[in-house]
Amino acid sequence: MKKLLISTVLLVGLSVSAYGQQRPPAPPHPSKAQLANSKASELDKRYRAEKKMILNHPVATKKMKNDQLKALNIRYQNEKKLLRSAR
Numbered sequence: 001m002k003k004l005l006i007s008t009v010l011l012v013g014l015s016v017s018a019y020g021q022q023r024p025p026a027p028p029h030p031s032k033a034q035l036a037n038s039k040a041s042e043l044d045k046r047y048r049a050e051k052k053m054i055l056n057h058p059v060a061t062k063k064m065k066n067d068q069l070k071a072l073n074i075r076y077q078n079e080k081k082l083l084r085s086a087r
Helices: 001-021 032-055 062-086
Strands: none
Touching: 032 062
16 A cells, blocks of 8 residues: 555656646747738838938038938838838
8 A cells, every 4th residue: 555655646746747847838920911010110110210320420411411311212112122022
């Protein structure tokens, strides 16, 4: 009887420790639309930050700022097109 009790306690203890070592469920993967939206918002944030840096530059002339803004706008439009085509 004593051996049965010890083996039962041992078996329960091992099964509990094995159950506790199981991996937690994987987090849900974001959908394709959610990924595209997050990429678009990151792109918008980066665009606004770069535009602000260009406009607030203390040394650049108006012509330099305009040229940089044109280049930034072209790059932004191209990246937006790529995002839309990936959907």
